[in-house]
Amino acid sequence: MAKIKQKPEDFEVREVLKEPVKKNGSFLIYELWKKGLETEEAIRRVANLSHVPVRVISRGGLKDKNAVTVQFVTVPERFKLREISLPNLKLKLVGRRSRPLTPSEVKGNLFRIRVRGAPLPPKERVEVLKLLGVPNYYGEQRFTPVRDNTFFVEYLVKRDLEGALLYLFKPAGWEGSRSRKGKKAFLRRDYETAERFLTGWRRRVAGFLKKSPDSLKEAFNLIPPSEIEFQCNVFQSYLFNEWLKEEICSRTDKLLKFKYKLGEMFFPLEEVKIPQTLPIFHPEESTPFYERKLKEMGIGREKLKDYSEFFHRFSRPTLVPVKDIKLLKTSEGVELSFFLPSGSYATNVLRFLFDAV
Template structure:
């Protein structure tokens, strides 16, 4: 099976409740894009118009390898309507507040699965019926863990353990698959010369690299002060990645504790365990179950989930109080509930067709809606699992 061969094979449209006004301090836009991630494109737009990036707000990040539609606000009266080959920005009105995740209801997906054999088509159709009846685990997918270095792990865990030097090293030298060759080589150089701050500064390229290595050149042990230079929004994303990692681990353990027959699908931050069917008691329990994201204050739905979470923290050398950071405070861990399993709304499968890109193979088009924060790619993993 092949996914995202063309941007049009993965279309995502935000569903939102927008309190539009005839006039207001925030101009609202629809941002349509292909081949761009949300932050990089907004940074480009801000720079092109000579506006501070802080004036731009969005509800969610959208995949670079997709055709996406999302809402953006800019706190500025200038009409930034733009039309280019790979993106467009179209003004649709005004609001009294910035765009944010709380305004999102979810996302509408239209996906094309390609290069399928007849056997794969048949299996996917059976899996669709299973998902309609029993849902599937609401894991965070691999794209949530783009900030995880394969050798050193997640920056936030080191920070929670007060390993300030180590967390800063992951932040500045973590290597990720989608990065350009030059960036990977530069980070390897930093890793090899870690502690020789003047040498690192000589190869620094980004503004943040220059700031941090410049500080450390003057104050060689100022790791906490350096960590405080990380922008709040960026640090929040790093914290969210770790919360997602812990959520997935907690959900895996609960599914195992229920004695379900599970199939493992590999993931960059651990396997995704999927069930095929549930008995009535299991379905009622999981459908009503919401698990908290990690923070110093959490509310668990039952003793089993709290017991598993406590065990996870102990294994990783943490406790709940670890999430109450005192030295790095520009971002923080906030606990919100997340459904353990989800049922795609309006799930429709179009009849299989010949795949024009892969002769002799077939393609299937799917359309469905998911709540905010749930991943269409996770549904695909569920449908194509062995």
């Protein structure tokens, strides 16, 4: 049986920028190497070790935690960062640029992945991948924050602020033992213990409720806008996946079906004529598919308009090319490498080739 991410070294990611690194400019650009760390945690550690505010460090993309990843960060030249060489975190200066780095300046990612216990995939699937690309579904890891197949926004439309707050304290996916202990303590309303084990805004919420234990609704206001925005974006991602699935299934019956956390993904085995892009759901815009899907879910679009500021507006490609595919059979399984555009998920390629996630 094919296995991925048995250890971080099995999943290597290298960020590729649209523009080459230069020698001139008022911003310093660094190469950030990390293993077993989330991007934001790695940046916090860099900031602490360099004695600079986190807010002055700009990044491109977010990279997997359970992986070995290389990406870029920038700072104004007056905030020169300390070069770092630790077992799970390295930082080195590689050049300059004229402006801070943003996610829009990432061209894509080069992946090198070891799939253990797997034979080489069928040649037919490799050829389909080279010819058609891969459906641009949001990958499994995008939905790690979803608890009990319920979305945060479902509490918002019910005006259940207490429920929305508690939702964010339910353990979700892989977490460290301290975080899990803190969340469990919070849910049983042991706010003193929760404050001891939690970090960031969750720790502040626990501290507030330790002093005012009956003020759960008021504590909702302590949730940072970035967390609400993130939860709304997860909901948008799910709706996009559902629309993309319908577009593909309505064009062909030559399909591969795979299950994931929130349903099913379908991959075509022949060329399909579908729109090149689909708009992401936004509460201010009416789209027949989204209207129908929201009705099925019992979610009123009008009620989500109060939170429109937290929803992004953009269109996402439906199929993306998989470039520079290379496969090598080894004694442990298969090693493969390929390039994907920014925002696309390598797990979709692995799912199609190896029936693995």
